[in-house]
Amino acid sequence: MTELFGRVGSVFEGVFGYAHEYLFQAPGRVNLIGEHTDYNGGFVLPCAISFATVVAVAKRNDDLVRVVAADYENDSDQFSLQEEITFNKDKMWVNYIRGVVVILMKYAYALGGVYLVVGGNIPKGAGLSSSASLQVAITRAFSEIYGLSLSQKQIALISQKAENEFVGCSCGIMDQMASANAREGHGLLIDCLTLDIQPVALPDNITVLIINSNKRRGLVDSEYNLRRQQCETAARHCGVNTLCELSSEVLIRNQQSFDPLIFKRAKHVVTENERTLEAVKALSKEDMSALSELMEASHLSMRDDFEITVSEIDLLVALTKGVIGTRGGVRMTGGGFCGCVVALLPHDLIDNVINAVQKHYKKITRLTPEFYVCDTSKGACRV
Numbered sequence: 001m002t003e004l005f006g007r008v009g010s011v012f013e014g015v016f017g018y019a020h021e022y023l024f025q026a027p028g029r030v031n032l033i034g035e036h037t038d039y040n041g042g043f044v045l046p047c048a049i050s051f052a053t054v055v056a057v058a059k060r061n062d063d064l065v066r067v068v069a070a071d072y073e074n075d076s077d078q079f080s081l082q083e084e085i086t087f088n089k090d091k092m093w094v095n096y097i098r099g100v101v102v103i104l105m106k107y108a109y110a111l112g113g114v115y116l117v118v119g120g121n122i123p124k125g126a127g128l129s130s131s132a133s134l135q136v137a138i139t140r141a142f143s144e145i146y147g148l149s150l151s152q153k154q155i156a157l158i159s160q161k162a163e164n165e166f167v168g169c170s171c172g173i174m175d176q177m178a179s180a181n182a183r184e185g186h187g188l189l190i191d192c193l194t195l196d197i198q199p200v201a202l203p204d205n206i207t208v209l210i211i212n213s214n215k216r217r218g219l220v221d222s223e224y225n226l227r228r229q230q231c232e233t234a235a236r237h238c239g240v241n242t243l244c245e246l247s248s249e250v251l252i253r254n255q256q257s258f259d260p261l262i263f264k265r266a267k268h269v270v271t272e273n274e275r276t277l278e279a280v281k282a283l284s285k286e287d288m289s290a291l292s293e294l295m296e297a298s299h300l301s302m303r304d305d306f307e308i309t310v311s312e313i314d315l316l317v318a319l320t321k322g323v324i325g326t327r328g329g330v331r332m333t334g335g336g337f338c339g340c341v342v343a344l345l346p347h348d349l350i351d352n353v354i355n356a357v358q359k360h361y362k363k364i365t366r367l368t369p370e371f372y373v374c375d376t377s378k379g380a381c382r383v
């Protein structure tokens with residue numbers, strides 16, 4: 001991280017001609033269990049990872065926002081708070097910053113101009129929340145330098161609104177809540193209905209290993225939105241506001257009344273919600289064998305009922321599972337169709353997993369996997 005802070009700081013000095021006043025960071029996240037439950041009013045259990053977005057800032061005494069992206073060859077953006085701030089379809093990265101500013105102004109927060117340099121080391125397009133972390137870092141930066149006194153929950157909500165209303169992606173709240181509120185050494189149980197959070201300690205001898213399939217993003221957005229609609233259809237069918245109000249027992253009792261596809265979608269969400277709470281119990285008892293079963297069931301449910309995995313991801317899960325057995329758990333993580341798998345496993349198995357994946361994955365898929373052995377990190381903060 002020190003290298004990243006230094007890099008972003010020196011770009012600031014190089015471009016704007018003097019040192020930044022503040023530095024903020026917001027981490028990426030990996031979800032341990034609880035997939036597609038957030039927008040169904042359920043529980044999720046992500047943790048923040050030791051990769052982050054960093055923002056160097058200084059106040060201006062006018063209404064201009066000047067932004068430089070250290071990771072895009074110092075590409076830049078500039079807009080005035082006095083004029084309409086519009087979506088830029090040719091330069092996607094600027095919309096994450098513009099979106100946050102638009103939402104803050106919509107809620108009548110008094111902002112002024114800033115110099116900003118953004119940079120990060122979260123792998124892009126891997127489903128590890130690089131964009132959510134950017135929005136959280138920017139919201140946190142404005143909150144502190146303009147004295148908005150936003151809580152970490154408000155920061156998450158504003159960042160999500162920027163994504164939903166300005167960027168146009170109808171994601172749930174998990175990624176922003178994780179990036180804003182995570183605790184070092186812990187997963188974060190989030191009740192996505194109330195936004196209550198509960199840190200859940202991870203056993204000392206257990207490591208978070210993320211394996212990036214490097215499968216390119218394909219149908220992600222359209223399929224994500226379709227799953228959301230199918231969940232809403234299922235909730236309406238059952239006469240509830242959100243699917244996670246239901247227990248799997250009640251749902252299964254009513255199976256006959258459902259369209260079969262909609263039933264499968266609902267079954268994933270409702271059982272996944274129950275598995276998430278069971279996983280918290282397993283972790284607090286350090287019962288890796290129970291956790292292993294729950295993560296396996298979660299993956300199969302995403303594969304067979306929610307139908308969001310792809311063959312490359314299923315292969316990574318099978319190869320990892322073949323090594324760790326019941327000493328750890330592995331599953332796809334994130335929205336689906338590409339991205340990463342997450343494994344929680346004892347340190348001594350890491351090399352064996354990496355070797356097994358390297359031996360077979362590229363031969364079968366022609367894709368090169370990447371491995372991230374992660375420390376769990378705290379949520380967004382001033383550095």
Ligand code: GAF
Pocket residue numbers: 031034035036037038039171172173174175334335336
């Ligand atoms: C994506 C979304 F952004 C989250 O809100 C969540 O729905 C996740 O997919 C699936 O669990 O990361």
